[in-house]
Amino acid sequence: MKGIWKHKRGNSVSDSMHLCARYAEKNHNLSVPRIAELMGMDSYNTLYKWMGSGNMPASKIRSFENACQCSYVTRYIAQSANLLVLDMPTGRKPSHRELNELSVHALSVIGHLISFFNESESSEDENELIQSITTLIEDLAHQRGNVEKHQQPELLLGDES
Secondary structure (H helix, E strand, O other): OOHHHHHOOOOOHHHHHHHHHHHHHHHHOOOHHHHHHHOOOOOHHHHHHHHHHOOOOHHHHHHHHHHHOOOHHHHHHHHHOOOOOOOOOOOOOOOHHHHHHHHHHHHHHHHHHHHHHHOOOOHHHHHHHHHHHHHHHHHHHHHHHHHHOOOOOOOOOOOOO
């Protein structure tokens, strides 16, 4: 996931599923019926029902995220259990752009933290701040792993993002 999509998080399973579908539509031009087809489903109406209720069978989550090429549902489930999720580090050298984006995001989060503790903000702002801090911790942990593996990088067999 790149750009603005990297920092998005769902607030529920249903919201996370809708994020996946929007990501697939915007970045890969995939409609919900096409996602259902890639999942091997007979009817896309079932997928719409699961997205509306948030009651997708656990055995279908990976095929759904694989078709959408993102992992918002898995991330939501892990984060709702107070777990951090990060992409597996490969040891590859990050681009200057990646490091600049990380720096900008870190400064933004610190600015929001200062504002949060200096002013009384709403619970909506609190949830957004928590998500931003979580994303920053995940990004830093990923780079930590890249530093650890830098001397012996892994082969990039999948997407290089």
